Amino acid sequence: MKNINAVEMKNISMIFNKKIVANKNINLEVLKGEVHALMGENGAGKSTLMSILFGIYEPTEGNIFINEREEIISSPVKATKLGIGMVHQHFKLVDIFPVWKNIILGVEETKYKQVINKKKIIEDLTKIMKEYNLEVDLNAKVKDISVGMKQRIEILKILYRKAEIMVFDEPTAVLTPSEIEGLLKVIKELKAMGKTIILITHKMAEIKEVADRATIIRKGQYVGTYNVKKTSSSKLAEAMVGRKIIEIKNQHKQNNNDDLIVIKNLSVKKHSNNKVLGLKNFSTKIKAGEILGIAGVEGNGQIELAEAISGMVKAESGKIIINGKNITNDSINKRYIQHKMGFIPEDRHKFGLVLDANLITNVALQDISTKKYSRHGFINKTAMQTNAQEIIGKFDVRNADSGFAIARQLSGGNQQKMIIGRELTRDTQFIIIFQPTRGLDVGSVEFIHTEILKAKDEGKAIILVSYELSEILQLSDRIIVLNSGNVVGEVSGKSATREIVGKMMISSVVA
Ligand SMILES: Nc1ncnc2c1ncn2[C@@H]1O[C@H](COP(=O)(O)OP(=O)(O)OP(=O)(O)O)[C@@H](O)[C@H]1O
Ligand SMILES: [Mg+2]
Structure with a gap:
């Protein structure tokens, strides 16, 4: 049987706010039934590319083919209809609901507008759980469960919606080592059942363990597609950052x-x-x-x-x-x-950064009332800017717009570099x-x-x-x-x- 492309993204470009080029002429071909790693530095454009595939952004240019048919993916609803599912890094679950209800949220209720048949739903979910070796306590409340379990729920959620093409955006970044092992097993299981998987991760060992091929992008552009088994880790790393590590x-x-x-x-x-x-x-x-x-x-x-x-x-x-x-x-x-004291906290979204403020403000956060930034009650904006720009340069924070970028717009890794830069350069x-x-x-x-x-x-x-x-x-x-x-x-x-x-x-x- 000829191997068909489950996903083909052709010459995709994405420009934000008319100036930030997140993707430029990217090509991605993912074979049906393979595990395909999408690799690249922080800010290379991986999440953006996957958000386009999932219908969250409309690309500035380019074409998308699903199972070799051209499609306009105008929304996540359309993506779901095409059999595409995405497991986001930040989970979207309702804390006070039990697990099973979270899984059906948005499917059953809007579709049938009838009394939810809990028994049937639990039966269906149990069947999927068995098939894919995914263990989840369907009756637990989301607020009481571990991060690993939350992620399995997200996976169950897209399987329930009959996803054939599954995108995982840095799924292991939030997991413990034993949870990571569990997830990699699930990914192998999904592949064995014929699913097509696109996996974003920065960890080479994970790519080596589960991926068949890898596509590397750098600074928004396509670098190449590699056979993972035949390419050494150091070669992949080098292709990613453009130098030896x-x-x-x-x-x-x-x-x-x-x-x-x-x-x-x-x-x-x-x-x-x-x-x-x-x-x-x-x-x-x-x-x-x-x-x-x-x-x-x-x-x-x-x-x-x-x-x-x-x-x-x-x-x-x-x-x-x-x-x-x-x-x-x-x-x-x-x-x-x-x-x-310097402090780089565990949860950078909650405590490290004010996400809706720009980087200049974020850099001055703790020290705003000290001599460094204020004299006689006046804030020294130039000092704040200069300091932010120094950190941006030194720590290679991408697309920071000289510090005027809002923290939320930065890619995850670049947010982290900003916090580390601030804490390591403070007095x-x-x-x-x-x-x-x-x-x-x-x-x-x-x-x-x-x-x-x-x-x-x-x-x-x-x-x-x-x-x-x-x-x-x-x-x-x-x-x-x-x-x-x-x-x-x-x-x-x-x-x-x-x-x-x-x-x-x-x-x-x-x-
Ligand atoms: N909504 C947005 N508005 C403006 N710029 C954006 C937006 N989303 C992403 N960007 C920019 O596009 C670039 C690519 O970001 P993206 O999140 O795709 O990177 P990434 O490869 O996923 O990085 P990471 O590994 O750090 O998650 C970044 O420089 C980011 O600042
Ligand atoms: Mg990302």
Whole structure:
């Protein structure tokens, strides 16, 4: 049987606001039944291209063929009719509804305007779940379930709408390693059932594991389409960023500095349930110029630790001392300004950026009332602009419009680069860094890692929380492993290996 193109996008161009060229003459051909990776740097135009395929944007130019027939995809409703489904990075679920109702939302009710036949729906959904090995608790309320489960619901949702072509836009960026494994299995399952899959991810290992071919775009333009099995990871990375990528590593030089952070018996209520402790009796000392890596499976006390040190939540008991001063009960603002704290939070949309403000404002956020930006009650707009533009240049934030771009318009990875740029260039003496490279392309990861090591060399004390064990191993001087809110082990970065730390992560013995 001749292999047909399930999707063909021809000479697609997309220009926003008459000036931002997000896609320029892009070609994409996806064979029926294959897993096709769509790769490119942050801001390369991947999400835009997929939004066009899903009928969210109308392209400025170009043609789209679905199953070799030309189609005008004027809306997501039309896309759905054509058998295209999209799993967005930010889920669109109604918290107070049970899972099953979320799945049928927008299908049954509008179509039949009749009493919903819950029994039949649950039967149908159960059948799909069995067929694709997708486990979901249909009666749970969305507000009570994990991110991984939410994503499976999104997948179930498009399967219920009979999608044959499925687009996943960075599905693994929000998942834990074990959830990622589960998702990759589901993708393989979907392929085995004949579905066509377009997968966007920055993680080479995931592409190697599930993709047949990959199309790479750079700065909005088509670079090439590659056979994944026959092309090395480094070659793919190079095609993506236009240069060779090197892995950045801590050199583990001797550090004779004084302790800058002292944490004594810190206990913090659990993030998701304030009746129990999420972090228990945490004690450590961190030197100036030292990176302490916090390893562990997600949800074992990392958020509680970062939030208590940053001041986002109150400690239940214990002490946090910075440079000899007890800051345990100080406000976030006081920590930012007086104690020179830097903080890259876990949820960049909620706490890192004001999405509807421009980048110039976002860069000045914490320091607006300091001498840096204001004198005698007047705001120094030039200083704000200059600083924003420096960060944009240095951190290669794409399409930032000299800082006048609204944060929301930036691609996900470029938003992240903006926050990291701000926090690493502010005048700080200690920085809490949470998942710094989530959603970043390989070139940006390399750059951010270099900058974190530079901050260390400048004498800053750094607490690095990451669920990426490789990131912890590459950068840390010392690694503390958390499990169920307890410290279960500590190793020097120099002697740590994936095996040693990995074992500690799943052990429950309190060290
Ligand atoms: N609605 C919009 N208005 C203006 N500019 C936009 C809009 N959406 C995207 N852009 C711009 O188009 C470019 C491509 O963005 P897109 O989100 O497609 O990138 P991406 O490849 O998905 O990146 P990432 O890997 O960071 O998610 C970006 O520079 C972005 O600033
Ligand atoms: Mg994107």
